[in-house]
Amino acid sequence: MAKITIDNLRHSYMSLATRDEDFALKRVHLDWADGGAYALLGPSGCGKTTLLNLISGLLHPSEGRILFDDRDVSNDTPEKRNIAQVFQFPVIYDTMTVYDNLAFPLRNRGVDEAEIKKRVTDIAEMLELTSTLDKRAAGLTADGKQKISLGRGLVRSDVNVIMFDEPLTVIDPHLKWQLRSKLKELQHRIKRTMIYVTHDQTEALTFADQVVVMNNGEVVQTGTPIELFEKPKHTFVGHFIGSPGMNVLPCEVKGGKAFVEGHAVAADNVKSVSGGKLELGVRPEFVSFAKSGLPVDVVKVSDVGRYRVVDTRLGQLSVKLIVKEGDDIPSGKTHVAFDKSHTQIYSDNWLAGSAR
Amino acid sequence: MALELKNVSKRVGGETHIHDTNLAFEDGSFNIFLGATRSGKTTLMQLMAGIQKPSAGSIWHRGKDVTRVAVQQRNVSMVYQQFINYPMLSVFENIASPLRVIGMAEAEIRTRVGKAAEILRLSPMLNRKPSELSGGQQQRTAIARAIVKDSDLIFLDEPLANLDYKLREELREELPKLFSGRQAVVFYATTEPHEALLFGNKTLTLHEGKITQFGATAEIYRKPNSLTSAKVFSDPPINVAKVTKSGKKLRLAGSALTWPVSRKAAVLPDGDYSIGLHPHHVSPEKSAEADGTISGRVLVTEISGSESVVHFNVGGQTWVSQSHGVHPYKIGETATFHADIDHALFFDMAGKLVS
Numbered sequence: 001m002a003k004i005t006i007d008n009l010r011h012s013y014m015s016l017a018t019r020d021e022d023f024a025l026k027r028v029h030l031d032w033a034d035g036g037a038y039a040l041l042g043p044s045g046c047g048k049t050t051l052l053n054l055i056s057g058l059l060h061p062s063e064g065r066i067l068f069d070d071r072d073v074s075n076d077t078p079e080k081r082n083i084a085q086v087f088q089f090p091v092i093y094d095t096m097t098v099y100d101n102l103a104f105p106l107r108n109r110g111v112d113e114a115e116i117k118k119r120v121t122d123i124a125e126m127l128e129l130t131s132t133l134d135k136r137a138a139g140l141t142a143d144g145k146q147k148i149s150l151g152r153g154l155v156r157s158d159v160n161v162i163m164f165d166e167p168l169t170v171i172d173p174h175l176k177w178q179l180r181s182k183l184k185e186l187q188h189r190i191k192r193t194m195i196y197v198t199h200d201q202t203e204a205l206t207f208a209d210q211v212v213v214m215n216n217g218e219v220v221q222t223g224t225p226i227e228l229f230e231k232p233k234h235t236f237v238g239h240f241i242g243s244p245g246m247n248v249l250p251c252e253v254k255g256g257k258a259f260v261e262g263h264a265v266a267a268d269n270v271k272s273v274s275g276g277k278l279e280l281g282v283r284p285e286f287v288s289f290a291k292s293g294l295p296v297d298v299v300k301v302s303d304v305g306r307y308r309v310v311d312t313r314l315g316q317l318s319v320k321l322i323v324k325e326g327d328d329i330p331s332g333k334t335h336v337a338f339d340k341s342h343t344q345i346y347s348d349n350w351l352a353g354s355a356r
Numbered sequence: 357m358a359l360e361l362k363n364v365s366k367r368v369g370g371e372t373h374i375h376d377t378n379l380a381f382e383d384g385s386f387n388i389f390l391g392a393t394r395s396g397k398t399t400l401m402q403l404m405a406g407i408q409k410p411s412a413g414s415i416w417h418r419g420k421d422v423t424r425v426a427v428q429q430r431n432v433s434m435v436y437q438q439f440i441n442y443p444m445l446s447v448f449e450n451i452a453s454p455l456r457v458i459g460m461a462e463a464e465i466r467t468r469v470g471k472a473a474e475i476l477r478l479s480p481m482l483n484r485k486p487s488e489l490s491g492g493q494q495q496r497t498a499i500a501r502a503i504v505k506d507s508d509l510i511f512l513d514e515p516l517a518n519l520d521y522k523l524r525e526e527l528r529e530e531l532p533k534l535f536s537g538r539q540a541v542v543f544y545a546t547t548e549p550h551e552a553l554l555f556g557n558k559t560l561t562l563h564e565g566k567i568t569q570f571g572a573t574a575e576i577y578r579k580p581n582s583l584t585s586a587k588v589f590s591d592p593p594i595n596v597a598k599v600t601k602s603g604k605k606l607r608l609a610g611s612a613l614t615w616p617v618s619r620k621a622a623v624l625p626d627g628d629y630s631i632g633l634h635p636h637h638v639s640p641e642k643s644a645e646a647d648g649t650i651s652g653r654v655l656v657t658e659i660s661g662s663e664s665v666v667h668f669n670v671g672g673q674t675w676v677s678q679s680h681g682v683h684p685y686k687i688g689e690t691a692t693f694h695a696d697i698d699h700a701l702f703f704d705m706a707g708k709l710v711s
Contacts, residue, residue, distance in 0.1 A: 043520045044491060142393070172392050172547050173591045177676070181656045181667045188656070188687050199520040206658030206665065226682055229661020240522055241661065285662050303574045304553040306636035306678065324680075325636070 002068040002160040002193060004055070006030040009064035011050055017062060024050045026217040027064075032210075034069075035191040037184070039208035041198060043240070047217040048197050052163060055195070057081045068160050081160060086153040088166040090145035094138035098129055101137050102151050109156070123151045126186055143175040150179070154186060164196045168203060180206060201241050205229075213237050229283070230342065235349045238281045244309060244320050247287065251280040251345065258345055261315035263294050266340040272353020273345050282343045284309065287321035289330060290337035294319075298331055312336065357416075358383040358541045359404060359509065364413035366399055373399045375566045376413070381541045386532060388552045388573065389545040391562030391588055397545040400562070401511045404543070405432045417508065430509070433502035437514040439494040441486040441501075447473070448482040451500045458505070472500040475534060492523045499527075503534055510535070512544045516551075528554050549591040553577060561588040583707040586632045592665060592676045595633040595695075602626045606648070606697070610671050615648030618697045621711045629710070632701040635665065635678035638693050646697035650675065654685045666691070 011025040020026060025047045032038055040048040053059040055066060057078035065074045073081050084105070092101050102120045111119075124130045127147050132140065137148060146167065153162050164183075168176050184207055187194055196207050204211050205225040212222045213236070220234040221227075232238035238246030252259045258267045260280055267280060296312035296319060308323045314336075321336060323329055345352045357380040366374040374396050381387055389397040402408040404415065406427035414423045422430060433454070441450045449456075451469045460468075473479045476496040486494050495515060502510055512531075516524040532555060535542045546552060552559050552573055559573040561580075568585040569576050580586035586594050598609035601624060606615040617624075638650070652668035652675060659665075664683040668675050668691060677693050685691050702711040 043522060173549065174392070174587075174593050177592045181658065184658065185656045185687065199522075201521060202660060205660040225659050225661045243525065245522075245525075283662075302554055302556065304550060305574075305577055306634070 003034045003070075004030075004032040004161060004193065005065075005067040005070070006032075006051075006055070007065040007067060009051070009054060009066065010062050011054060011059065012062050023062070024217050025054070028219055030212065030219070030222070032193060032195075035193055037187045037194050037196070037207060037209045039196045039198060039204035039211045040214060041201060041204035041211050041240070042214035043199055046214040048214050049165065050217075051214070052165060052195070052197050055161070056083050056085060056163060082158065084153040084156055084159045084162045086149050086162070086164045086167045088169050090142070090149045092137045092145055092148050092152075094136070096137060097134055098124070098137055098140070098148060099133040101148050102129075102133075102155055105152055105156050109158075119155050119157070123155045126154075126189070127151050127182060143171050143179065146171060147179065150183065154190065154192070159192070161193045161195060164194065166198055167196075169198075169200075176203075183207065201243070205241070213240065215240070231344070231351070232281065233351045233354055235279060235281060235346050238283070238346075242283055242285075244284055246281045246283045247319050248346070249280045249282075249314075249317050249319070251278050253278055253345065260294070261317060263314075265294070265338060265343065267343045267345050268341055269344050269351070269353045273347060274352070276348035278352075279346045279349075280343065281346055282338045284320040284322045286339040286342035287319060287336050288339070289321070289323075289328075290335045293335040293337040295333065296336050297333055298329065301329055357381065358385075358418060360416040361404070362414045362416065364403060364410045364415060366403060366408065367411045373565050374403065374410075377567055379560075379567065379570065381543075383539045383541060384537075386535060386542045386544065386555065386557040388555055388557065388559040389543060389562060390547075390549065390552045390559050392547055395562040395588075396565040397562055398513055399565075401434075401513055401543055401545060405434060405509065405511055406430050431505075431507050432509045432511065433505070433507040434511045435495075435498050435502045435513065435515045437517045439486075439491065439498055439518070441494060441497050443486055446483055446485060447478060447489070447497050450486065450497050451478075451482075451504050454501060454505045468504050469500075472504045475503075476500045476530075492519055492527075495519060496527075499531075499534075506538075507540050510540050510542045512542070514545050514547070517547075524551075531555075532557075549577070549589050552589070559589075561585045563588055579709065580632075580701065581709050583630055583632060583703045586701060586703075586709075590632075590634060592635045592678060595635065595638060595675050597631050597633070598628065599631055600626075600628050606631075608650075613648075613650065615695065615697055616646045618644075618646040618700065620698070621700070621702050624702060624711055628705055630703045630705070630707065632703065633695050634699070635676040637696040637699045638675060638677040639679040639696070640664075640666075640677065640683050640691070640693060641679075642694045644694070644696035644698040648695035648697050649692055650695055651690055651692045654687055654689050654691050656687060657683070657685045659684065666693075668693070 006028055009028045010023055012023045014022050042048050054061050065072050103116045106116045124133055198204050213220050215236045221237045228241050235248050249260050253273045258265050258270050258280055294314055296314045298312050300311040302309045306325050310321050310323055312319045359381045361377050361379040364377045391397050403410050414421055451472055452465050455465045478496055516527055556573050559576050560570040561568045563584050569581050577589050599606040604617050652670040655667040655669055657666050659682055664679055666677045666685055704710050
């Protein structure tokens with residue numbers, strides 16, 4: 001296992017890249033601790049797969065270095081980097097037994113059979129595959145096959161890092177819960193450095209200790225799930241994380257006060273605002289119905305079981321809030337209030353007053 | 357009724373894909389088919405569209421038996437999980453294709469394609485080829501093609517499954533708007549309970565080729581008629597416990613725990629039941645009048661920022677608690693949770709809902 005340093009990494013798929021927009025990955029620095037669980041989260045085309053391929057050695061960076069335990073591996077082949085990778089679709093040998101599939105990466109490296117037996121048995125038990133070890137992989141369901149792929153990624157103890165590229169995308173929701181919690185449990189047990197790439201915020205937030213949010217080839221924020229939820233540094237993070245995402249409302253700041261559609265709103269960082277395009281961000285979880293406050297019209301209620309998402313109009317703006325199962329929802333004209341400690345001003349999309 | 361299935365079943369080889377089914381759908385309705393992969397959602401859609409023929413039974417459209425009518429002769433549209441477009445045609449011609457087939461006048465085609473493209477925010481891309489579009493735009497093109505003509509039946513088979521999470525969220529908001537005010541019957545297949553709830557309307561739950569329930573979406577979620585429907589409609593999976601009711605007490609099978617009986621369930625005769633508890637009704641804090649405590653060894657805690665999902669083990673069975681806020685339990689520690697018995701679903705030993 002290794003500590004991973006991404007040092008000033010830049011990558012372009014063009015041969016003569018000059019302008020910033022020529023780069024699929026625009027200057028990224030990251031430090032990942034040995035044994036940590038990390039996620040790369042972002043929409044299609046954000047650069048997360050490019051970054052993954054640079055780390056695994058499938059791509060060579062235009063600029064910058066990749067270090068494993070302070071050793072520069074930027075010019076090493078993928079084999080030499082000693083990485084395990086799990087992909088979106090199960091990669092297994094249908095004609096082999098589950099046991100032989102799990103043993104395959106070890107046999108390839110000439111590990112002796114007694115050691116192989118021990119490791120395969122251990123991993124199979126953790127993944128609840130013990131009863132299928134003698135069966136041929138062809139007969140398994142999609143999630144069973146993906147479990148084998150996970151197992152093959154986890155079975156070697158000598159890898160520097162295990163990388164998962166959207167590993168649960170093809171799995172049904174109820175099995176996703178099982179596999180995801182299994183993976184998280186394993187991460188804690190075996191303490192390997194793991195990098196999990198996904199566009200699905202739930203998967204990223206529940207798996208990783210640190211989530212790297214990417215957009216347009218840039219890292220917009222790195223933080224714990226709680227930091228990303230409570231203090232998004234960029235409106236993109238506010239929008240991308242959370243379901244529904246953060247309310248982002250155009251605002252003005254006059255005399256140390258914020259105004260939305262002409263109404264005064266208390267915000268946590270209003271004193272740090274210096275200029276630029278100003279917006280106020282507040283998550284639906286931190287908006288509530290109130291006797292007085294901002295006048296809104298309730299336009300739509302979506303019942304999602306444990307809570308309801310209420311869509312309201314504040315003047316021309318849409319403001320969403322989340323209401324717990326069983327709580328009352330007024331109809332028509334009413335008022336909402338924002339929780340001040342979770343209401344922030346953004347200047348040109350970045351959290352006002354925070355260091356970038 | 358717009359569409360009726362009378363004793364329809366489908367067998368392939370020796371295997372039953374769809375068991376004996378009777379269903380009726382109204383014009384202008386939005387119907388969600390919810391079930392796991394291979395539960396029969398796609399087969400049911402293909403039977404209704406005329407792509408597959410039923411092994412038994414008949415299918416009626418507005419009072420006419422259409423069982424033997426080929427799909428080409430029926431006025432239907434379909435959108436699949438994989439983005440399917442004509443690669444050589446422009447986005448405009450892709451959307452226009454069903455109108456060209458029926459020989460619509462050029463001016464009318466322009467108007468209709470323009471409108472569909474506007475709704476699906478494809479107007480700037482009409483001259484491009486599908487390969488020059490993002491996945492979301494390609495799927496929006498396929499959806500535009502499905503809505504451009506006045507189809508009687510529109511089938512959407514997991515249309516958002518291959519799209520990015522956030523894009524799915526946006527299209528989920530837009531889709532119902534596209535169909536409101538239309539006469540068509542819309543069918544939407546999904547594996548995700550959350551998606552069904554967001555769409556609301558009506559849901560049909562499927563399990564192993566059987567329709568287990570059909571009705572108002574929120575109603576089925578809160579009052580599933582059976583343990584099977586409850587399991588199909590719970591994400592994270594619903595917690596199920598075997599209990600013996602005697603008087604005002606519930607005894608959990610295989611443990612010394614006793615729980616109080618909720619007021620609603622008090623009228624049930626004494627005996628054995630299965631109870632179902634949605635994960636958000638098992639929380640770190642006491643919330644209900646009828647409160648059942650349960651302790652277990654924490655397997656893993658997933659914290660999403662606003663919610664904590666804790667998986668814990670009780671006598672070899674995994675329980676899931678989903679609660680608001682941050683509850684950072686450590687793996688391996690023993691923790692106590694509170695089951696909200698007021699919200700527990702009681703099923704008899706045959707799995708039928710009794711309270």
